[in-house]
Every structure is written in C-alpha cells, then in structure tokens.
Amino acid sequence: MTEEEMVQRFKAYLSDQMPDAMNIKVDSVRSIVGGASRQTFSMKLNITHRDSEILKRVILRREFETGIIDTKVRTEWDAYRAFFNTTVPVPELLWIEEDPKWMGTPFFVMEEIVGCQDFFRLFLEPPYNAVREKVGERFCEIMGTIATTDPAAVGLEGKLNKPAPDECWRRELDYWEADINKDELEPHPVLRAAIRWLRRNHPPPAQNVGIVHGDMRGGNFMFTIDGEIKAILDWEMMHMGDPLEDLAWSLNRLFSWEDHDRLGLMLPRERAIRIWEDVSGFRADPDVLLWWEIFSSVKGMAIWISMKEVYAAGKNSNTVICFGGMFASDLQGRILLEQMREVS
Amino acid sequence: MRPQAAQILRTTATTLITQYLPGIEKDHEETDLGLSALLMMVVSEEFERAAHRRIEENHALRRIFAGSLSVIEDKDLRRRVEKASEKTEDNYHMSALDKLNCELQEVLIELHTHIEALEGEGARNINEAIWRELENWTKRREFMIWEMAFAMLTKAATRDEGV
Numbered sequence: 001m002t003e004e005e006m007v008q009r010f011k012a013y014l015s016d017q018m019p020d021a022m023n024i025k026v027d028s029v030r031s032i033v034g035g036a037s038r039q040t041f042s043m044k045l046n047i048t049h050r051d052s053e054i055l056k057r058v059i060l061r062r063e064f065e066t067g068i069i070d071t072k073v074r075t076e077w078d079a080y081r082a083f084f085n086t087t088v089p090v091p092e093l094l095w096i097e098e099d100p101k102w103m104g105t106p107f108f109v110m111e112e113i114v115g116c117q118d119f120f121r122l123f124l125e126p127p128y129n130a131v132r133e134k135v136g137e138r139f140c141e142i143m144g145t146i147a148t149t150d151p152a153a154v155g156l157e158g159k160l161n162k163p164a165p166d167e168c169w170r171r172e173l174d175y176w177e178a179d180i181n182k183d184e185l186e187p188h189p190v191l192r193a194a195i196r197w198l199r200r201n202h203p204p205p206a207q208n209v210g211i212v213h214g215d216m217r218g219g220n221f222m223f224t225i226d227g228e229i230k231a232i233l234d235w236e237m238m239h240m241g242d243p244l245e246d247l248a249w250s251l252n253r254l255f256s257w258e259d260h261d262r263l264g265l266m267l268p269r270e271r272a273i274r275i276w277e278d279v280s281g282f283r284a285d286p287d288v289l290l291w292w293e294i295f296s297s298v299k300g301m302a303i304w305i306s307m308k309e310v311y312a313a314g315k316n317s318n319t320v321i322c323f324g325g326m327f328a329s330d331l332q333g334r335i336l337l338e339q340m341r342e343v344s
Numbered sequence: 345m346r347p348q349a350a351q352i353l354r355t356t357a358t359t360l361i362t363q364y365l366p367g368i369e370k371d372h373e374e375t376d377l378g379l380s381a382l383l384m385m386v387v388s389e390e391f392e393r394a395a396h397r398r399i400e401e402n403h404a405l406r407r408i409f410a411g412s413l414s415v416i417e418d419k420d421l422r423r424r425v426e427k428a429s430e431k432t433e434d435n436y437h438m439s440a441l442d443k444l445n446c447e448l449q450e451v452l453i454e455l456h457t458h459i460e461a462l463e464g465e466g467a468r469n470i471n472e473a474i475w476r477e478l479e480n481w482t483k484r485r486e487f488m489i490w491e492m493a494f495a496m497l498t499k500a501a502t503r504d505e506g507v
Contacts, residue, residue, distance in 0.1 A: 031372035121498050187449035190478050193456060257494075323379040323493070326386060330487055337482045344475060 001062070001104060003029045006041055010060060013102045014047065017095065022048040032059075033320055036068045036307055037236050042112055057114055058094060062107035066315035068306045071236035073106045074098065079213075079235035080110060082154035088142055089231050113222045113231045120218025123265040124258060131227030136267025137275055138229045139221065143250060144279025146232075147210050147243035156211065160240045165205035168242040173198055173295060176302040183302075183309035190337050191301050197343065198295055203288045206242035214238050216246040218255045218264035243282050247273070248292030253335045254300060254328060294343070297336040304329035353388035357381040361496075378496050385489045394438055397484040398445040402433065404477050405448040411473065412455060415466040421458055425451060452477075 001009075007026045014024050025046040032040040038061040047054040063073055073096060083090045096108040123132035151157050163171050177195055180188075214237025222231040251269065253260045263272035273284045307325030310316040347355075360381040368374040409429035416422040428451040433441060452474065459470050 030370070033372050033375040119498070121494060125498070186446055187453060189449055189453050189456060189474075190482060192453045193460075193478070196457060196460065319376050319379045319383065323383055326383075326487070327490055327493060330485065331490065333482055334486065337479060341475065341479070344471075 001039060003031060003041065006060070006062075006103070007043070009103050010043075013095075013097065014045075016102075018047065018049050020050055028057075036303065036321065036324060037064070037071055037234075038062060038073075039064060057112035058109050059091070059112045060107055060109045062103050063105040064316060065105060066310055068310055068316070068321070069237065069303060073108045073236075075238055076235045077108050078156060078159050079238045082151075082156050083146075083149075083232070086149075086154065088145055088149070089229060090235075091231050091233075116222035116224055116230050118219055118222050118233070120255060120264050120266075121258075123218075127225060128223075131223075131225070132266040134227035135223045135229060136263060136272060138227075139250070139264065139266065140272050140275040141279050142221075142229065142232060143213070143216055143246055144276045144282075146213055146216070147208070147246065147276075147280045147282065149211050151211055151240070160211070160238070162209055162240045165207075165209055165242075168206040168209060168245075169198075169203050169291070169295070172241060172245065172299070176295075176299045179302045180298075180305055183306045185305070185309055185312055188301070188305075188333075190333060190340060191298065193344070194294055194298050194336055194340055197340065198291065198298065201291060201343075203242075203244075203291045206244075207282055208243055209240055210243050212239050212241040212243070212245050214246070214249075216250050217252065218250075218266070242292070243280060244284060244289055244292045245295075247276050247284060248289055249296045249299070251289075251293055252296045252300060252332075253338075254297075254332050257331060290343070294336070294339050297332055297339060300332045301329060301336065304332055350388040350391045353384045353391065357384035357388070360384075379493075382489055382493050382496070385492070386487050389487055389489060393484075395436065395441060398438075398441040399433060401481065401484060402431075402441075402445055402448055404480065405452055406431070408470070408473055408477060409448075409451065409455065412459065412470045415462065415464075415470055416455070416458060417462065418458055421454060425455055 007029055011024050011026055014026075015021065018024075023046070026043050027046075028042075028044040030042050032042055041060045042057065043060065044057050045054060061073065061076070063071075077093060077096045080090045080093050084092060091110040091113055094109040094111065096106075097103070098106040100106060117128070122128040123135070151160060151162075173195070180191065180195075213232070213235060215234050216232075220232070220234040221229055222233065223229050251263055251272070256262050256265045259265055261269050263269055266272075267275075273289070276282075277284055304325045307321050308329065311318075311322040311325065358381075360377060365374060365378055365381070368377060406429045409425045413422060413426055413429070416425060428448055431444060431448070433444060435441075456471070456474050459467050459474065
C-alpha cells in the first residue's frame with residue numbers, strides 16, 4: 001500500500017470512528033523501512049474533535065497481505081496494553097481495527113516515540129558508544145522484568161496459550177522447523193544438522209513458563225542519546241515460554257556482528273546475563289542457554305528463509321525483504337556453522 | 345559478452361549510489377534505491393562464481409558419497425548415495441547445475457542424518473568429512489558486500505537524526 005493510499009483510507013477510518021470530528025488532517029507521512037512483519041507508517045495527526053484538538057505523531061502498523069511471520073496485530077496490541085504504564089516502557093495505544101475493509105488488512109495505531117533512535121549499530125560510534133553500556137543494563141533489566149511479569153496481573157491471562165514446562169522447547173522448535181519446511185527454497189544441510197542436534201540435546205523443563213517477547217533485540221527498542229530506553233517495540237511474536245528464549249535471542253550474534261561478546265553491541269555478555277539473572281531471579285545455566293542460542297540461530301534462519309520465499313514467490317516485492325533475507329541468512333548461516341562446530 | 349555482465353552490474357550499481365542516491369529525499373525511496381544497487385552488486389558477485397561453486401561442490405559431495413558407501417548400514421540409502429555419487433554434470437546451464445546441486449545436497453542431508461546415528465571410527469571420520477565440507481558449503485555462499493550495506497544503513501540512521 002502506498003503512502004497516499006494509506007492516508008486516504010486512514011482518514012476515512014478516522015471519520016467513521018469520530019463522526020463529530022470537524023477537521024482531520026494527516027501529514028508528514030513517511031514509510032518506516034525494515035519491518036518484516038508489518039507495513040509501518042509514521043505520520044502527524046491534527047484533529048479537531050468536540051472542542052479539543054488532537055495533535056500528535058502516530059505510528060500505524062498494518063499486517064502484510066502475505067505475512068513473513070504468521071502474527072496478528074491483536075497480539076501486539078495486547079502486549080502494548082498489558083505493559084503500558086508499567087516499568088516496561090511501551091507507547092500509548094490509540095486504535096485497533098481488524099476489519100480488513102479499511103486498510104485491506106488489520107492494523108493498529110499508537111503514539112510515535114520521538115527524539116529516539118532504534119538502530120543498534122549506532123552503538124559502535126560516537127556519541128552513542130558512550131551510553132551503550134547504560135542502555136544495555138536497562139535493556140537487560142527490562143528483559144528480566146518481562147520474564148517475571150505475571151500474565152494475569154497485566155491482563156494477558158487466557159490470551160496466550162501456556163505450554164507445560166517440558167513442552168516449551170519442543171513447541172518452539174516444531175513451529176520454526178515447520179516454517180522452514182514450508183518456505184525453504186533450497187536445501188540447508190547445516191540448518192538441518194542443527195535441528196537434529198537440538199532434538200538430540202534438548203533442554204530440561206523450563207524453570208518457569210512466562211511471557212516471552214519473542215523478538216527482544218537491538219533494533220526493537222527506542223533509546224535516547226542520554227542512554228534511556230523509551231519504548232520496547234515489535235511484540236508481534238509474544239508468547240508464553242521459557243524465559244531463556246528471550247535472553248538467548250538477544251544474545252544472537254547476528255545482532256552483535258562486530259563484537260560477539262557484547263549483547264546487542266551494548267553490554268559484555270557475562271554482565272548482561274548476570275543482570276538478567278539478578279532481576280528475573282532465574283538462572284541462565286550455560287548448557288541450557290547454549291541450546292537456546294543455537295535455537296535462536298535456527299529461528300533466525302527460519303525467518304530469513306521466509307523473507308526470501310515471499311520475495312521469490314512474488315508475494316512481496318519489497319526490496320528490503322529480498323535484501324534483508326539474503327543478508328541475514330548469509331550471516332546467520334555463518335553463525336550457525338560456528339555454533340555447530342563448537343558442539344559437534 | 346563484453347563488457348562482462350558482472351562489470352555492468354557493478355558499474356551501474358556504483359552510478360546509482362554515487363550519482364542518484366544523494367538526490368533522493370524520501371527515506372524509503374532512498375533505502376529502496378540503495379538496497380537495489382547493493383543487490384546488483386550481490387548478483388554481480390554471484391554471477392562470477394555461480395557455476396564454479398556448484399561444480400566444485402558437486403565434486404566434493406560425490407567424493408564424500410563414494411567414501412561413505414562402506415560405512416552406510418541402510419541398503420536403500422546406500423543405493424541412493426551410490427547413485428548420487430555417479431551423477432555428473434551433463435548440462436552447464438545454471439538451472440541444470442543448480443538442480444543437480446540441490447539433489448546432491450538432499451542426499452547429503454540424508455547421509456549426514458544416518459551417519460550421526462552410527463558408532464565407530466568409520467562413521468566418525470565421515471561425519472568429520474561432512475562437517476569440513478559444510479564449512480566450505482557456508483564459505484561458498486558468503487557475500488562480501490554486506491559491510492557496505494552496514495555503512496550505508498548507519499549513515500542513513502545518523503542522517504535522520506542530524507547527528
């Protein structure tokens with residue numbers, strides 16, 4: 001969907017939602033590049049409604065017609081609503097619409113967090129390298145907090161399927177292996193060897209079954225030049241599972257390509273793990289964490305393979321999708337090989 | 345073909361990046377064009393090596409297959425591996441080379457799965473030979489262009505903020 005088409009459709013939606021609105025203006029629109037799961041637009045709203053003026057920058061996220069990852073905007077919406085006004089910072093929600101008549105696919109709108117950055121490679125250079133450890137510490141604290149949040153206390157009870165502790169690893173591995181089986185364009189002998197290894201060496205039952213963000217990594221949070229984290233984003237893969245899943249994903253070497261020993265190019269690995277352990281109260285057993293880190297590479301490969309598949313099949317001709325899939329699968333493949341040589 | 349295809353792709357990509365990219369104002373259009381140019385460079389890299397890496401890999405896989413026949417315990421698998429070890433390139437079009445390469449890789453996955461379940465030095469040696477080949481497998485598919493992509497994306501992010 002083009003920016004122009006989105007604006008027209010969104011204005012029509014707002015008019016329907018706010019029949020009393022006198023004036024609905026949508027401008028300063030720009031597409032946000034890079035998302036594999038949603039088409040994302042940033043824009044400025046200016047609405048006169050019942051003698052008050054709504055003036056704010058917002059983010060609209062709509063599902064792709066052909067999703068790379070099978071996720072619903074409702075999952076994201078539930079996550080943001082659950083954590084709003086808690087110690088896990090998230091943006092304020094505005095509207096959700098699951099009827100495709102408005103935008104072609106379901107979408108939701110939230111406030112835009114302004115004055116921040118999300119590109120984690122900025123931690124390699126001034127001025128952000130000066131605050132990267134501060135950001136990293138806060139990131140690990142937040143990740144530990146998410147892991148210990150009681151779903152019932154934040155309104156998520158009944159909204160997420162809760163596996164038994166000994167089913168967490170299998171459910172995730174089955175899901176992503178099926179995804180690979182469905183989308184693989186060519187054989188991947190290293191990836192297949194890794195999946196077999198994961199099944200032969202599966203971890204013990206999860207020490208707790210809790211909320212897993214599902215994509216907790218650099219690039220999915222907003223940080224300031226002062227080293228504060230203003231929002232945790234991209235909750236579309238939220239689910240219940242083993243808390244080590246998020247920790248391992250955040251340690252994925254793909255997100256710290258230039259410095260594998262630093263979580264997300266921010267914090268030395270061991271310190272990051274210690275903070276997560278202190279805040280969550282859970283233990284990151286090295287062998288179990290290793291299992292989840294190899295799983296993270298498999299999950300990553302599954303996503304990058306799906307990106308290539310939707311492009312190759314003509315379902316999504318976005319250059320970012322093609323480039324991202326090729327780029328990430330090359331690097332993730334190298335990481336996975338390295339990991340497998342360490343264990344086999 | 346002269347100039348060669350890889351050179352045309354590299355030159356066109358460089359022109360897009362140096363002459364046209366700086367004039368684009370919309371973020372997503374700039375990213376789209378920049379990544380399109382980088383993809384042309386990726387294709388240029390692949391164009392040069394595409395036939396070589398498949399033929400080289402097919403040879404390597406056939407050597408592993410031939411060397412593993414005495415260790416394989418499953419008769420059906422042994423027959424398939426033997427058959428695969430005898431397959432040769434008789435059509436050098438990229439689609440044909442790719443098809444054969446994929447067929448051999450599927451056999452490799454089957455063989456690897458079988459070997460992993462076996463005890464003994466022979467199986468361990470084949471397993472190690474497969475892993476050494478998987479190192480080459482990964483190396484053959486690496487692209488060199490990503491560093492340029494990293495730099496371009498970082499530049500775009502800092503420019504957004506005016507840092």
